[in-house]
Amino acid sequence: xxxxxxxxxxxxxVLVRVDYNVPIVDGEVESDLRIRASIPTLKYLLENGxxxxxxxxxxxxxxxxxxxxxxxxxxxxxxxxVAKSEAVDAEIxxxxxxxxxxxxxxxxxxxxxxxxxxxxxxFYPGEEENSDEFAKAIIAATHAEVFVQDGFAVIHRVHASTxxxxxxxxxxxxxxxxxEVKTLKKATENPEKPVLVIIGGAKVxxxxxxxxxxxxxADNIVVAGKIAADGYVPESEKIYVVKDFVLDENGDxxxxxxxxxxxxxxxxxxxxxxxxxxxxxVTERPxxxxxxxxxxxxxxxxxxxxxxxxxxxxxxxxKVQKEQPDLKFTLVSTGGGASLELLxxxxxxxxxxxx
Numbered sequence: 001x002x003x004x005x006x007x008x009x010x011x012x013x014v015l016v017r018v019d020y021n022v023p024i025v026d027g028e029v030e031s032d033l034r035i036r037a038s039i040p041t042l043k044y045l046l047e048n049g050x051x052x053x054x055x056x057x058x059x060x061x062x063x064x065x066x067x068x069x070x071x072x073x074x075x076x077x078x079x080x081x082v083a084k085s086e087a088v089d090a091e092i093x094x095x096x097x098x099x100x101x102x103x104x105x106x107x108x109x110x111x112x113x114x115x116x117x118x119x120x121x122x123f124y125p126g127e128e129e130n131s132d133e134f135a136k137a138i139i140a141a142t143h144a145e146v147f148v149q150d151g152f153a154v155i156h157r158v159h160a161s162t163x164x165x166x167x168x169x170x171x172x173x174x175x176x177x178x179x180e181v182k183t184l185k186k187a188t189e190n191p192e193k194p195v196l197v198i199i200g201g202a203k204v205x206x207x208x209x210x211x212x213x214x215x216x217x218a219d220n221i222v223v224a225g226k227i228a229a230d231g232y233v234p235e236s237e238k239i240y241v242v243k244d245f246v247l248d249e250n251g252d253x254x255x256x257x258x259x260x261x262x263x264x265x266x267x268x269x270x271x272x273x274x275x276x277x278x279x280x281x282v283t284e285r286p287x288x289x290x291x292x293x294x295x296x297x298x299x300x301x302x303x304x305x306x307x308x309x310x311x312x313x314x315x316x317x318x319k320v321q322k323e324q325p326d327l328k329f330t331l332v333s334t335g336g337g338a339s340l341e342l343l344x345x346x347x348x349x350x351x352x353x354x355x
Contacts, residue, residue: 001181001354004041007146007172010049013107015144016041016174017161019151019334020057020075020117029078033318034153034334039086041150041174042115046090052110053090054142055117056098056161057151064125071096076117083115090115098124099134103141118142127160135165150174152181153335155350156342162350173354176334181351183331184342187275187307188217196271198264198295200225200278201310204232209344210277211239220267224260224280224291229253240267242280246288254288255281261294268298273305276313277340283316296320300327309343311336 018038023030038055045053062070076094083092091114095106098118110116118138121127126134138144138160147169149155154162155177165171173181187195195218199207204227214221221239223232228242229252242264244257256264268274276299283289296317299306306329308317314332321327333339342348 001178001351002172003178004044004148004172004174007148007170009045009146011051012145013052013054013143014045014050014146014148015054015056015138015142015169016045016148017151017154017165018055018057019153020055020072020079021059021153022075022078024059024074027074029074031315031318032078032082033314033332035075035079035082036086037176037334038150038174039082039088041148041176042083042090043086043088044175045148046088046113051112052107053115054107054144055115056121056138057117058122058127058154058161059120060122062120062122064122064128066123070120070122072117072120079115079117089113092117095119099137099141101141104143107142121159121161129160130158130164131160132164132167135160136168138165139168144169147171148174149350149354150176151350152177152333153338155335156338156346156348158349163353166353171354173351177351180331180333180335180339181342183307184309184333184339187273187305188213188343188345191217192272192305194219194271195273195275196220196222196267198222198224198274198276198278198280200227200280200292200313202226204230206340207278209346210340213344214275219271222264222267224256224264225278226253227278228256240264246281246290248288254285256291261291264295265298268295268302271304273307274299275307275309275343277310277343279313279316283312289316292316293320297324297327300324300329305330307331307333309333309335309339
């Protein structure tokens, strides 16, 4: 794929697809992971002479309608804070629309070296319809000359801002997309062995492609969470299914037991690469987050390639890391479905579009 280092951005208006689909509670951004992850690309563009940067993103599922609760305005305020903390010297402006005359006026009147965040892409049905007309309308309103795809969490979608827009502008992968793709592909194509894969979560059908992909690659695969509690039957001696559980007052199995925790820690000790997708317990109901917490701590303290992916897993690991800043991970992926599909060997339309 073409990457940002291949792009000539000097004196140009650069359109950047970011993924600022972040949790918002009471009008405040709860996690700034995806905003911070976009900063290296924004810094590079500014330092290499981009005239202006225009950001486009979606938030939630407004179903093609303009709904105030899905506005990106709170994200713009958070972006200002993050940019300041990361020494990004740029004025940040929010425009309450995505196409049209207002966008054009605001972009043209913005200072050189500024960052303009447009309103939610999904306020228009053309985004999810992969509409060429909608993509052209964004380009016309912004006067964009270069497109940078840095929204890794959406590159598995066939949307206007991931697919068709690349036909009308020179298009490149941003640093976030490049890092995620290279790290995840290395885990399947050339990992440092031994390789340990930990798979949790609730839906076995979602995880089957991942298990099948890693069977010839991994030295050990751990199946935990509800999948294990529901009686998953292993198809290989490589697969260790958690057998003991912590029981709650209803007799359910919301967390893995101590015997299995110790068994998995032994595998972590021996591993050089760990891929973890899916929490091993009901982490939103402490103390049933204990098993997942123990694994996060053990992985984060070791010198290894550690890849954390899946929305619930990354959110939980980031929470633990915030409490224990000494924990280090190679990649805490910003993409849930995208990382799972890439690891499973599926084609991602947003990446294909950048080839």
